[in-house]
Amino acid sequence: MNSDLSSQQVKDIGEQGLLERLQRFCPPEIIGDDAAVLVTAPEQSLVVTTDVLVDGVHFSNVTTSAEDAGWRAAAANLSDLAAMGASPLGITVGLGLPGEVRVSWVERLYQGMTECLQKYNTSIVGGDIVRSPITTLAITAFGQVNPSQIIRRSAAAVGDAIVVTGVHGASRAGLELLLHPELGQDLNDAERTALILAHQRPQPRLDVLPILQKILTPNSQLLTSNYRLPIAGMDSSDGLADAIIQICRASGVGAVLERRQISIPAAFGHWLTQQALEYALYGGEDFELVLCLPQESASALVQHLDKGAAIVGKITPGLTVVLHDEQKKFPDQVLSLSQGFQHFGQ
Amino acid sequence: MNSDLSSQQVKDIGEQGLLERLQRFCPPEIIGDDAAVLVTAPEQSLVVTTDVLVDGVHFSNVTTSAEDAGWRAAAANLSDLAAMGASPLGITVGLGLPGEVRVSWVERLYQGMTECLQKYNTSIVGGDIVRSPITTLAITAFGQVNPSQIIRRSAAAVGDAIVVTGVHGASRAGLELLLHPELGQDLNDAERTALILAHQRPQPRLDVLPILQKILTPNSQLLTSNYRLPIAGMDSSDGLADAIIQICRASGVGAVLERRQISIPAAFGHWLTQQALEYALYGGEDFELVLCLPQESASALVQHLDKGAAIVGKITPGLTVVLHDEQKKFPDQVLSLSQGFQHFGQ
Numbered sequence: 001m002n003s004d005l006s007s008q009q010v011k012d013i014g015e016q017g018l019l020e021r022l023q024r025f026c027p028p029e030i031i032g033d034d035a036a037v038l039v040t041a042p043e044q045s046l047v048v049t050t051d052v053l054v055d056g057v058h059f060s061n062v063t064t065s066a067e068d069a070g071w072r073a074a075a076a077n078l079s080d081l082a083a084m085g086a087s088p089l090g091i092t093v094g095l096g097l098p099g100e101v102r103v104s105w106v107e108r109l110y111q112g113m114t115e116c117l118q119k120y121n122t123s124i125v126g127g128d129i130v131r132s133p134i135t136t137l138a139i140t141a142f143g144q145v146n147p148s149q150i151i152r153r154s155a156a157a158v159g160d161a162i163v164v165t166g167v168h169g170a171s172r173a174g175l176e177l178l179l180h181p182e183l184g185q186d187l188n189d190a191e192r193t194a195l196i197l198a199h200q201r202p203q204p205r206l207d208v209l210p211i212l213q214k215i216l217t218p219n220s221q222l223l224t225s226n227y228r229l230p231i232a233g234m235d236s237s238d239g240l241a242d243a244i245i246q247i248c249r250a251s252g253v254g255a256v257l258e259r260r261q262i263s264i265p266a267a268f269g270h271w272l273t274q275q276a277l278e279y280a281l282y283g284g285e286d287f288e289l290v291l292c293l294p295q296e297s298a299s300a301l302v303q304h305l306d307k308g309a310a311i312v313g314k315i316t317p318g319l320t321v322v323l324h325d326e327q328k329k330f331p332d333q334v335l336s337l338s339q340g341f342q343h344f345g346q
Numbered sequence: 347m348n349s350d351l352s353s354q355q356v357k358d359i360g361e362q363g364l365l366e367r368l369q370r371f372c373p374p375e376i377i378g379d380d381a382a383v384l385v386t387a388p389e390q391s392l393v394v395t396t397d398v399l400v401d402g403v404h405f406s407n408v409t410t411s412a413e414d415a416g417w418r419a420a421a422a423n424l425s426d427l428a429a430m431g432a433s434p435l436g437i438t439v440g441l442g443l444p445g446e447v448r449v450s451w452v453e454r455l456y457q458g459m460t461e462c463l464q465k466y467n468t469s470i471v472g473g474d475i476v477r478s479p480i481t482t483l484a485i486t487a488f489g490q491v492n493p494s495q496i497i498r499r500s501a502a503a504v505g506d507a508i509v510v511t512g513v514h515g516a517s518r519a520g521l522e523l524l525l526h527p528e529l530g531q532d533l534n535d536a537e538r539t540a541l542i543l544a545h546q547r548p549q550p551r552l553d554v555l556p557i558l559q560k561i562l563t564p565n566s567q568l569l570t571s572n573y574r575l576p577i578a579g580m581d582s583s584d585g586l587a588d589a590i591i592q593i594c595r596a597s598g599v600g601a602v603l604e605r606r607q608i609s610i611p612a613a614f615g616h617w618l619t620q621q622a623l624e625y626a627l628y629g630g631e632d633f634e635l636v637l638c639l640p641q642e643s644a645s646a647l648v649q650h651l652d653k654g655a656a657i658v659g660k661i662t663p664g665l666t667v668v669l670h671d672e673q674k675k676f677p678d679q680v681l682s683l684s685q686g687f688q689h690f691g692q
Contacts, residue, residue: 034429035395049381052440083380094398138440138484
């Protein structure tokens with residue numbers, strides 16, 4: 001790239017100039033009106049979710065390139081759709097920018113968002129760009145779901161198995177490796193790269209939805225005898241412990257988690273000891289789905305998912321979430337949100 | 347209000363505490379999941395629009411109370427829906443807040459948004475609240491429209507009449523009166539209040555849509571013989587001149603505006619002279635609709651709207667937008683966007 005161009009700032013080309021540069025990241029048919037028009041399938045409900053990300057609070061140039069910031073922002077919103085059982089229809093991007101931001105940074109941000117969206121067959125369908133003292137990214141994602149297949153936090157029932165769709169702790173470990181490259185000397189290159197990628201390029205689990213559908217659709221060969229709708233669940237963006245506690249709160253139930261069934265990255269085996277479980281429970285940003293299903297459906301689901309998916313516990317009548325060790329090496333431990341992340345906390 | 351409570355800051359109650367306070371502004375059924383679920387009517391298209399507003403750039407405590415900032419933000423987004431012919435389904439609100447912002451300010455912001463939304467039978471259906479060095483408001487609005495009734499910028503045809511749904515310039519004049527209370531000494535109290543309200547509480551013209559529908563529906567008694575779909579148009583949020591120029595650009599046509607047909611607030615008669623037309627053309631934020639229709643449909647529409655609605659000109663084959671005086675007191679003048687607002691301009 002020409003060095004003159006790469007040093008160009010937003011204020012050099014103005015809002016109109018920046019919009020023209022960014023239009024190549026949007027489908028041509030949606031450009032030019034006051035709003036985007038999307039076609040929804042008949043009898044589907046619309047699902048809407050929104051996230052705001054602020055420079056220095058939610059992303060930083062230390063650990064996150066512009067492309068990765070874009071990917072992660074898109075992935076987090078697609079994960080919220082997956083958490084409701086919804087397939088994406090598109091996202092809108094509201095961007096606040098200081099005039100001094102490089103145009104190339106903004107283009108790379110959009111590049112990262114678009115790469116993630118394309119992987120899941122969706123796109124940026126609208127947005128707004130304004131001047132702001134601080135770089136701010138507001139994403140709203142839309143999806144659609146058959147009303148009978150909406151995944152709800154409040155639908156967990158006593159006796160349900162708790163399924164995770166993959167390992168937990170990888171994103172947190174990847175962040176640690178980015179912040180402290182001297183750590184994890186026992187990791188091989190592939191393991192190190194995989195953990196860092198888990199942080200930089202998390203994968204929303206939209207791929208789980210068609211599998212769930214097969215297991216839960218009345219005419220499917222895979223239908224298990226004791227299926228029940230709606231499914232309970234959410235994503236683990238704020239950590240596995242948070243997800244289970246939120247589901248239990250919303251459903252008025254408790255849970256027992258089996259310590260040894262919580263699936264963690266294999267690489268943790270020769271790196272982390274105590275921290276492994278802490279990262280898995282409280283690390284966050286793994287963007288897996290945490291689903292509560294009758295036992296037979298849960299087993300069928302885990303069978304059809306990749307390694308890392310597991311039944312990690314079950315729903316109980318109490319209101320507490322207990323971490324249990326079947327080998328009784330550790331005492332039972334009640335999990336709480338206080339170890340989690342509070343945005344305005346002192 | 348207790349003075350201890352009114353001085354409470356966002357950081358005193360945390361994100362969770364603030365969310366609990368704000369939940370009373372949302373319908374109870376949408377709270378508690380990763381995303382909101384909305385039901386769309388069959389065979390309607392989904393319309394999506396988004397706006398970002400930054401403290402000190404798009405609103406300020408000098409001219410705008412928290413309630414008014416909220417109302418105006420909601421109104422601008424509803425107006426974008428109206429500009430596409432769409433009825434609102436809801437909005438999401440992404441909010442970035444410094445910890446020092448008063449909780450009561452945030453509540454009044456939501457109060458203002460909700461007042462506007464309730465007037466148009468819609469509500470806040472989701473959102474996100476994060477810490478940020480600067481107060482930032484990102485609103486995304488969703489609506490639905492029968493695909494045949496979408497209003498497009500690109501659909502203007504030579505010979506169409508250009509309809510405005512109300513007066514222009516009132517919002518800009520109201521802002522001037524707020525910034526310089528010593529101005530407009532000849533205005534009576536009602537006139538002054540009306541102009542200030544036009545700025546503080548703009549009305550998105552969603553009320554025009556059912557009237558348009560009556561005029562354009564094949565079985566309606568009001569159907570005019572020469573109706574044509576889609577209608578061309580947009581809202582005048584960035585000024586009347588901007589709206590007409592944008593429509594002409596998108597449609598590959600030109601326009602002639604009749605200087606004396608541009609409807610302005612009656613109060614301008616004994617206050618503004620030269621500025622009246624400037625405010626009307628370039629003031630912005632009047633949030634009227636600017637629609638291009640065959641002459642007969644245009645006349646029928648104006649008849650069914652309140653005073654202030656008018657045919658202000660017609661679409662021509664050229665590519666220029668000309669301001670014309672039928673009394674030939676002023677020479678023809680070509681309108682351009684350069685007098686308009688450019689966010690990153692030097």
